[in-house]
Amino acid sequence: MDFLRFLLGCLKIIIKGGRVYYSCLFFLLILIVWGAFGYFGQLQNGLITTNMRDSVSWGFYIGNFTFLVGVAAAAVMLVIPAYIYNWKPIKEIVIFGEILAICAVIMCLSFIMVDIGNPLKFWHMLPFVGTMNFPSSILSWDFFVLSIYFLINLIVVVYLLYTHFYKKEYKKSIIIPLVLLSIPAAIAIHTVTAFLYNALPARPFWNSALLAPRFLTTAFCSGPAILLLLFQVLRKTTKFEIKDEAIFRIAELMVYSMFIYLFFTIAELFKEFYSDTEHIIYWKYLLFGVAKNREIAIYSWASIIMGTTAFLLFLIPTTRKNFLTLNIGAVLIYFSVYFEKGITLIIPGFTPDVIGQFYFYIPSETEIRTAVMIFSAGALLFTFISKIAIAILFEGFSFESVRKK
């Protein structure tokens, strides 16, 4: 009975909100419906409605998948500094980080599902019911670590909220090992995703040992950027308390991460341009375009400029400790990483293709609409779960409050 009442209570929480909240929901719903109609066309006619073809056989979907793995990973990696510096609301940081991770993993899997030609046959890659190619295929590894990561986060969040809901003390012997396990799991999901591309000798653009380290450093920028903004919103609207110092510290950690990323990229660029082998062609397409085809160059320069600006804003103490410039920096670095992972990482790997032929790819309307659908649905899910979590943590939504009614 309590569970039913809990569900009813959740429903009430979700629909309770001001005008701003409702217009946000409405906006997201419109985007979901608009996107779903695009995706419906793809379901009917096949992936031919995308702009992917044999030469560029992965595109925008896989890019978004990669980006979101980073978001999922980084949200939890924020738990490390939270422990080390003993930030006060550690439990809340863990909860919101892991809720973000849960939603990001769901979005990741959605991007895989819309990318494959036969989504209904997905079960073929599961163990026992299908024939999973484990351990040989990195994709099966990726699925494996993503599932484990998802489960750990789900258990931690549900358990923490459950105990809070029943006003019990949570058992540290359950939570601490799981949270500690989720940290290497977070590193694992992004590393394995990098390995997905990294160990394909057919694609020289990805065949660099720096790919996985670069993935981790960008993840440490994009994930915390979201949480940094979220914490400020929570601080303003709920009883959630986080000190300015903790937020500045997150920003400081992001600077280190950005610096390492910058260094890795320069190392990669030096190696490619100084050796000047025929593999330079991918980098030339990335940065300058080939002939008049500069589709990707626009995004890579946008990413570079936004990333560098964010780096400077976060590096200089006065702008780092000013909330306006800090937030501008967070938004810039988020989109810088999004362009980098979503667009400029995957597509140049296929341009030119393995036999030297050029096919210039940009996402089709179907691809953009499908991506909008997944992002909006993910944002909606994140809003709902966060709202319930806020109610339980700060607004006294508990077994007593639901029984009273």
Place this chain on the structure above:
Amino acid sequence: MQNNEKNNSRRNFLKKLPVLALGTAALASCNSQEIEEFLQQNFKTLSKEEKDEIVKNLEKKYYEKYGKKFKVSDKPATEGILFGYGLDLSRCIGCRRCVYACVKENNQSRDPQIHWIQVLQMEKEKGIDFAHSTVHYNPETVPEPGHFYLPVACQQCRNPQCITVCPTKATWQEEDGIVVVDYNWCIGCRYCMAACPYGARHFNWGEPNIPLEEINPETHYLGNRPRPKGVVEKCTFCVQRVREGKYPSCVEICPVGARKFDNLLDPESEIRYILENKRVLVLKEELNTQPKFYYFFGV
């Protein structure tokens, strides 16, 4: 309280009714064959009886769809045979007859267009150089001065990356060395296409279209049978022909005799003669894929 609970469960059941009804309707709308096909296991793991049953059902299905009597073979590899291919670069004139013979023999989609063989036009001065090659050459007559031609299809590697990366084991190497795909098992993730260094794998981006009168009904389950949309396909050395002792259709059509095909394990075979007496090369040998497709200069 109890009454209340009962009420609740009834209400719950009522709530679930539309879902149940929808589910049943969805199940009823697909026939038993579709369900059976959906639940079909990986072809490689099936017994001889199960394979025969599937093949029989497919023949029926294709007859209904195309109005032609189909033969779907599941003939396995013969022991003591390992197929190898030789292509004489000094003879090839780039006429692309092999491309279209292959399309016809192997029921490749005409629109959207799929070509298992890609002929690259290369500059004589640059040698074998993919970066300066093109598949889009279109002169009145071939060969064009200053150019030579290099057809690429599946290199039938001994160490195939595509098989390593496939998450579902939907593609594998047969005993006679042919790399095949189970089109019913492929989920269409295209990881193999990212991994293949030769661009040999092709995806059915849309529903494949073949003019009815041009369909080849002599097929093999792992080869040229009609494919659904959303799966990957590739050259199989014409598995439906070579396991019956015939040449692949590209070998048969080649007007200049540039294409050679034989058993690598037979010391008297043509391909072994080429390996012994001509100097051969394989594409991208540095990737250690170890192709069984050899290029050579015959004259």
